[in-house]
Amino acid sequence: MTYKALLLAGVAASLASTALAQDVIEMGPRPYYLIDRMEDGPLKDKLLSCAGAPVARSLFSIGHRGAPMQFPEHTVESNVAAARMGAGILECDVTFTKDKELVCRHAQNDLHTTTNILVTDLAETCVTPFTPAAGDQEASAECRTSELTLAEFKTLTPKMDAANKAASDAESYLAGTADWRTDLYAAEPTTLMTHAESIALFKALGAKFTPELKAPSVEMPFDGFTQEDYAQKLVDEYKAAGIPAQDVWLQSFNLDDIKYWIANEPEFGAQAVYLDDRYEAEDADEGLIDPMDPASFKPSMAELAQMGVNYIAPPAWMLVTLENGKIVPSAYAKEAQAAGINLITWTIERSGPLVNGGGWYYQSIADITTTDGVMYEYIDVLAQDVGVKGIFSDWPATVSYYASCMGLN
Numbered sequence: 001m002t003y004k005a006l007l008l009a010g011v012a013a014s015l016a017s018t019a020l021a022q023d024v025i026e027m028g029p030r031p032y033y034l035i036d037r038m039e040d041g042p043l044k045d046k047l048l049s050c051a052g053a054p055v056a057r058s059l060f061s062i063g064h065r066g067a068p069m070q071f072p073e074h075t076v077e078s079n080v081a082a083a084r085m086g087a088g089i090l091e092c093d094v095t096f097t098k099d100k101e102l103v104c105r106h107a108q109n110d111l112h113t114t115t116n117i118l119v120t121d122l123a124e125t126c127v128t129p130f131t132p133a134a135g136d137q138e139a140s141a142e143c144r145t146s147e148l149t150l151a152e153f154k155t156l157t158p159k160m161d162a163a164n165k166a167a168s169d170a171e172s173y174l175a176g177t178a179d180w181r182t183d184l185y186a187a188e189p190t191t192l193m194t195h196a197e198s199i200a201l202f203k204a205l206g207a208k209f210t211p212e213l214k215a216p217s218v219e220m221p222f223d224g225f226t227q228e229d230y231a232q233k234l235v236d237e238y239k240a241a242g243i244p245a246q247d248v249w250l251q252s253f254n255l256d257d258i259k260y261w262i263a264n265e266p267e268f269g270a271q272a273v274y275l276d277d278r279y280e281a282e283d284a285d286e287g288l289i290d291p292m293d294p295a296s297f298k299p300s301m302a303e304l305a306q307m308g309v310n311y312i313a314p315p316a317w318m319l320v321t322l323e324n325g326k327i328v329p330s331a332y333a334k335e336a337q338a339a340g341i342n343l344i345t346w347t348i349e350r351s352g353p354l355v356n357g358g359g360w361y362y363q364s365i366a367d368i369t370t371t372d373g374v375m376y377e378y379i380d381v382l383a384q385d386v387g388v389k390g391i392f393s394d395w396p397a398t399v400s401y402y403a404s405c406m407g408l409n
Contacts, residue, residue: 025055025086031401037373043380050405055086058403060383062210063087064347064392065106070182072158073114074104076191076201083205086400089249089390090207092198094234095214100225101150102195102233106161109217111143113163115156115192118143118170122152130170138165139173146218150194158190159183180352195234199241209243212251212275231257235265249273249311249344255299262308273311273344274304279318291318292364294335301339311389312336313344316378317364319386327365327381337387345382346392348375348399376402383408 032051038044066078067085079090092104109127111117118130118141128142141163145153160183164176177183193201195211202209213234220227231252238248245267252258253275262269279291290296304312319333329337336343351359354374357366368374379402382388393399402408 024084025057026084027055027397027401030395030397034372034375034398037371038376039373043376047376047405055400055404057086057088057206058400058408059088059208060390060403060408061087061396061400062089062390062392063091063396064394065091065093067395068161069349069395071185072160072190073106074193075158076193077185079201080205082396083207085397086404087396088207089210090202091210091212092195093212093214094195095145096230097145097148097150097153099149102237103145103150103153104193104195104198105145107214108146109142109144111145111156112141114161115158116174117156118174120156122148130173132168133166139167141173144217146222154192156192158192159186178352196237199237199243208247210249210251213257215254228260231260235261235268251275251313253277258309259307269308270310273313274309276312276314292321292330292332294332301335301341305339305341309341311342311344313346315361316345316382317361319343319345320381321364322367325368327377329386330364333386343386343388344390345388348379348391348393349395
């Protein structure tokens with residue numbers, strides 16, 4: 001029976017008796033490739049000492065939308081791959097359909113880059129129809145889950161998240177996968193999931209849960225569906241599935257969502273994760289907030305702790321800086337530690353090769369990021385010096401290997 005059939009039949013738990021049993025964890029060559037490129041030293045020696053040893057599943061290793069370095073994100077196949085690589089927590093980014101059903105998508109308005117919608121009859125539902133590139137104008141489109149019923153959504157075929165902005169037609173627009181990713185595992189249809197289906201699958205795979213309540217692209221309330229209704233429905237689906245609150249780390253970039261859960265669902269709110277994107281915010285009086293100066297952030301770390309926020313998750317670059325060419329904890333990390341707030345961070349393996357500085361996710365250590373071997377140095381400082389509780393990864397084997405070798409549960 002296929003994984004799609006298992007889900008649709010509501011018997012995802014039978015995965016536990018297949019080759020995808022919870023104790024089957026495989027690393028593949030990726031961790032060793034990274035270790036081989038490290039400078040000689042105690043960390044490299046330690047990681048090499050674990051070569052060939054069994055790898056334990058770890059909550060430190062979080063599958064970011066599954067394993068989207070190679071698999072279409074938020075699909076059954078992507079999450080099965082992540083679980084096979086030892087991810088102890090899996091993510092469903094949650095948005096809603098026209099009939100207010102919760103589904104796994106990174107954004108409410110990403111169907112034009114993550115599915116085949118533009119070459120189906122449902123293209124007519126897109127709020128911005130496909131427009132070809134012309135002159136200096138890039139090709140564009142915008143298609144939302146909120147324009148589709150759940151039944152319509154489930155007819156779409158997932159693809160690697162990408163778009164060819166130089167495209168002259170919709171078929172070409174759907175191309176554009178980064179050359180360090182692959183379309184190999186998107187050649188045959190993969191399986192979209194509702195949020196409820198993701199719960200069943202993750203449980204069957206022996207993983208815990210970190211759903212993210214995504215910001216709506218539509219004005220709320222949506223046909224009577226309020227932001228509070230949306231936040232509550234997310235929790236209600238875990239309750240309906242019998243999932244204990246301690247197995248769930250709810251996430252949102254919206255602090256009001258976190259505060260809602262703390263006030264109305266305190267057991268779930270105790271592990272709610274405030275995703276911190278205030279590095280993009282501006283203060284009305286002072287302009288752009290300094291992302292490496294936590295004193296410029298409002299509310300402060302201490303104020304967040306007083307609100308009952310126990311977990312905060314900034315991008316990894318905000319947690320580190322360089323001193324004398326070495327990676328060390330940033331002022332932001334130290335401020336969170338002082339306030340007693342747990343840290344989770346994102347995202348490893350999302351930048352492609354690191355030979356040219358690593359891009360956005362490595363911006364605070366770009367001066368020493370000249371080889372993929374830096375990745376384990378980065379992870380080691382985040383784990384040992386910053387003290388993060390978990391790291392999201394687009395290829396969880398990298399973090400799982402480290403966590404297992406270092407005895408991180």
